[in-house]
Amino acid sequence: MSEENPAKNxxxxxxxxxxxxxxxxxxxxxxxxxxxxxxxxxxxxxxxAAVTDLVDNYPGFEQGVAGLELAQKLQAQAERFGAKIExxxxxxxxxxxxxKLVKTADGDYQARAVLIATGSDYKKIGVPGETEYYGRGxxxxxxxxxxxxxxxxxxVVGGGxxxxxxxxxxxxxxxxxxxxxxxxxRASDVLIEEIERHPKIIVHKGITTDEIAGxxxxxxxxxxxxxxxxQRVEFPTDGVFVFVGLSPNTGFLKDSPxxxxxxxxxxxxxNLKTSMPGxxxxxxxxxxATMQIAxxxxxxxxxxxxxxxxxxxxxNF
Amino acid sequence: xxxKITIYTTNNCAYCVMVKKYLTSKGHVYEEVNVELDPxxxxxxxxxxxxxxxxxxxxxxxxxxxxxxxxxxxxxLASALA
Numbered sequence: 013m014s015e016e017n018p019a020k021n022x023x024x025x026x027x028x029x030x031x032x033x034x035x036x037x038x039x040x041x042x043x044x045x046x047x048x049x050x051x052x053x054x055x056x057x058x059x060x061a062a063v064t065d066l067v068d069n070y071p072g073f074e075q076g077v078a079g080l081e082l083a084q085k086l087q088a089q090a091e092r093f094g095a096k097i098e099x100x101x102x103x104x105x106x107x108x109x110x111x112k113l114v115k116t117a118d119g120d121y122q123a124r125a126v127l128i129a130t131g132s133d134y135k136k137i138g139v140p141g142e143t144e145y146y147g148r149g150x151x152x153x154x155x156x157x158x159x160x161x162x163x164x165x166x167x168v169v170g171g172g173x174x175x176x177x178x179x180x181x182x183x184x185x186x187x188x189x190x191x192x193x194x195x196x197x198r199a200s201d202v203l204i205e206e207i208e209r210h211p212k213i214i215v216h217k218g219i220t221t222d223e224i225a226g227x228x229x230x231x232x233x234x235x236x237x238x239x240x241x242x243q244r245v246e247f248p249t250d251g252v253f254v255f256v257g258l259s260p261n262t263g264f265l266k267d268s269p270x271x272x273x274x275x276x277x278x279x280x281x282x283n284l285k286t287s288m289p290g291x292x293x294x295x296x297x298x299x300x301a302t303m304q305i306a307x308x309x310x311x312x313x314x315x316x317x318x319x320x321x322x323x324x325x326x327x328n329f
Numbered sequence: 330x331x332x333k334i335t336i337y338t339t340n341n342c343a344y345c346v347m348v349k350k351y352l353t354s355k356g357h358v359y360e361e362v363n364v365e366l367d368p369x370x371x372x373x374x375x376x377x378x379x380x381x382x383x384x385x386x387x388x389x390x391x392x393x394x395x396x397x398x399x400x401x402x403x404x405x406l407a408s409a410l411a
Contacts (some may be wrong), residue, residue, distance in 0.1 A: 055347070055401050056401060058348075062343035062346075063342075078341070081341050097399075099350075099351050099354075099403045100404075101403070101404060117404045147378075147379075147382045147399065151382065153342075153344070155339075155341035155342055156339060156344060156383055156384075157339070157383065160371065160381040161381075162368070215335070307409065311344060
């Protein structure tokens, strides 16, 4: 990252929107081919991987790797070959024929090709109290905010790998954790086994989360329904961490001709091309993605090779 | 104009790392308060931001005006630091 504003000074062969594992992997490939590349990130370099406590299923790390450490290694590798990374938010992508205009909060970037790899964020549950207590008892980042709950009770909502892994992280701080799962686990068996033998955690399956309630500006309980008997259930708590699935980061494409699926993920063909010529998509933001870091990295490499093919024979800046 | 910058962080917070990188890349010096290592100052972060979350970045200008940014909001930080 540099002090000058590159938007004012440069055109780039490739602009990558996002700097998660997929874009960072793609940038390793493009920059090794001397294709000038910039990545534009509005949140954390490494994306959701960076805020994950432990990544245990990424090949090459026999003991697992901290998400933040993996993100920093991916960043260092991409930067070693010359990738530039700027912290700014992309507002829109305009097709101007051979040139794509990437509009950001800090100015416009011109590119001959664009890779959208903006990933996804944790979904909201959409229940009363969730917005009201956001940041004051309702959280979506355990590695950020878990430390505020030393010796406190917590509720974790969700039954996937993120809910399981982040619950284990939160046991460093919390005195007790209730995990509420709407139906049944969708997490890996190895995580489920660790959770179910953990003395601080109780798992409640078949429980919907209906409301997050509080008093005096503080969360005090989660109210749900037991699906088996339709009875109301309450879980006293000091805070709630929510991991109920992923929502694509495609809000900036809402007025764009780039085609999205019914859930807002980007449609691509088998070459990772979107419906806008010269614009590719890879990783969690792509319709049909497996939401795995290893897959995102693989798609990033594929996208880079397809971008190289696309750029061949086209006029340089 | 000199500005005093304080960032409240925790050990494993990726967004905290990013905000520190952002400040450094723009040539700013800051004080870091790790509320996980310094629990006595945790309440200070909560009172400043009204939230139990990090990063919280406090920018005080030379007239004593205070601007508080919660999270990795680079647009807001840019305005506060301008």
